[in-house]
Amino acid sequence: MFSEIMAAKKEEFKDEKEVFLDHIQKSGLRRTAQRDLILDIFLRTEDHLSSEDLYWLVQKEDPSIGHTTVYRTLKLLTEAGLAREVRFGDGKTYYEHHYDHAHHDHMICTECGKVIEFFSAEIEELQDEMAEKFGFKPTHHSLRLLGICAECQNKEKDLSSAASGAQPRIRVKTVFGN
Amino acid sequence: MFSEIMAAKKEEFKDEKEVFLDHIQKSGLRRTAQRDLILDIFLRTEDHLSSEDLYWLVQKEDPSIGHTTVYRTLKLLTEAGLAREVRFGDGKTYYEHHYDHAHHDHMICTECGKVIEFFSAEIEELQDEMAEKFGFKPTHHSLRLLGICAECQNKEKDLSSAASGAQPRIRVKTVFGN
DNA sequence: TTGATTGCAAAGCATTTGCATGCTA
DNA sequence: TAGCATGCAAATGCTTTGCAATCAA
Numbered sequence: 001m002f003s004e005i006m007a008a009k010k011e012e013f014k015d016e017k018e019v020f021l022d023h024i025q026k027s028g029l030r031r032t033a034q035r036d037l038i039l040d041i042f043l044r045t046e047d048h049l050s051s052e053d054l055y056w057l058v059q060k061e062d063p064s065i066g067h068t069t070v071y072r073t074l075k076l077l078t079e080a081g082l083a084r085e086v087r088f089g090d091g092k093t094y095y096e097h098h099y100d101h102a103h104h105d106h107m108i109c110t111e112c113g114k115v116i117e118f119f120s121a122e123i124e125e126l127q128d129e130m131a132e133k134f135g136f137k138p139t140h141h142s143l144r145l146l147g148i149c150a151e152c153q154n155k156e157k158d159l160s161s162a163a164s165g166a167q168p169r170i171r172v173k174t175v176f177g178n
Numbered sequence: 179m180f181s182e183i184m185a186a187k188k189e190e191f192k193d194e195k196e197v198f199l200d201h202i203q204k205s206g207l208r209r210t211a212q213r214d215l216i217l218d219i220f221l222r223t224e225d226h227l228s229s230e231d232l233y234w235l236v237q238k239e240d241p242s243i244g245h246t247t248v249y250r251t252l253k254l255l256t257e258a259g260l261a262r263e264v265r266f267g268d269g270k271t272y273y274e275h276h277y278d279h280a281h282h283d284h285m286i287c288t289e290c291g292k293v294i295e296f297f298s299a300e301i302e303e304l305q306d307e308m309a310e311k312f313g314f315k316p317t318h319h320s321l322r323l324l325g326i327c328a329e330c331q332n333k334e335k336d337l338s339s340a341a342s343g344a345q346p347r348i349r350v351k352t353v354f355g356n
Numbered sequence: 357t358t359g360a361t362t363g364c365a366a367a368g369c370a371t372t373t374g375c376a377t378g379c380t381a
Numbered sequence: 382t383a384g385c386a387t388g389c390a391a392a393t394g395c396t397t398t399g400c401a402a403t404c405a406a
Contacts, residue, residue: 028385029385029386030379030380030381030384030385030386031380031381032379032380032385032386032387033379034386034387035386050370051370051371052370064387064388065387065388066387066388066389067371067388067389068371068372068373068387068388068389069386069387069388071370071371071372072372072386072387087265087267089265089320091369091370091395091396092369092370093370093371107308107309107312107314107316109314110317116312116314118308118311118312120304120308122304123301123304123305123308126298126300126301126304127301127321127323130285130296130298130301130323131285131323131325133296134285134294134296134327134328135327135328135331136285136287136294136323136325136326136327136328137325137326137331138285138323138324138325139288139324139325139326140323140324140325141321141322141323141324142267142320142321142322142324143305143319143320143321143322144319144320144321145305145308145309145314145316145318145319146316146317146318146319146320147309147314147315147316147317147318148314148315148317149312149313149314150312150313150314153313153315206359206360207360207361208359208360208361208404208405208406209405209406210360210361210362210404210405212361212362213361228395229395229396230395242362242363243362243363244362244363244364245363245364245396246362246363246364246396246397246398247361247362247363249395249396249397250361250362250397269370269371269394269395270394270395271395271396
């Protein structure tokens, strides 16, 4: 238990590949070409990508790698602390970088699918206070604001007649606030 | 557009059945025994229930009603503003009362599946401020704290050796805070 | 009568699992 | 070599859809 804390301190400056290899070793797993490639491509991405998204990126570089392996590796990356699962409510699971990345929350535009990342220390604090009131010990949290982004608000003024159902999440932009 | 605001004001004191019938009429839909029963049972429940949960409750009173109708009716209730979809991240969609119910957020115990409802005006305010910074116009939001509830923290002290994977969401309790 | 509604079965998705084969340690 | 990893196909679980039969207005 205590040695874990020590280990965590030592790991503070490792890069993500090291973290991955360490996790594999510690867990008695095996390093494979597939896992290396998937991690590599994941590290090259920004924003949030679904298992499906990553699968296609991987396909481009090695068409022999299957869906299953991507799913399983993404779980592995999550266990290793490199990735974080995020759900935006469309039924798919997205993954974002987690290691050495500041925690943040999301605003999701229901018009164009854009995702804005933000962080508010005050909100975090109030959440913890709230949890404490109930004797609840929080491990994670997820705060999502659904609404319409600035750009889409402007678009609406022009094309006020066009049918504007929710679009599939295609464009993904990242902005840090606060 | 403006008449909608007027209508909303007039509806302020309607009960849920009236709201439902109004919605059906306004939309050129039809009132059916199935919809009546499903609404009835929904109104009798507390907490959050999945389509599946509601389906079984409905089955007990009328075994001839199918899955499909429950799904479709739940969507209808949502459109009518009586229900609200909630996702806890286990792949299922849950529904909770929405009409004349104060907005609230959730703490979810990953140990026993208990759901605690809470509300914090301060957090809401900060969220709106944050959105404003990005020119983002929020329509909904969802804040979920995942963690371990007070009871389960105590349980752990006793049964520290027992395997304690995440349980299916079975017990659901509701507490209002603040 | 007309068109919305129902319930079944089948289809859709995203994700997981069984299993024979392949490969790392 | 032992046994973890892979990739295919099949299975799963939740939700939606097609469609003929029913039913409300």
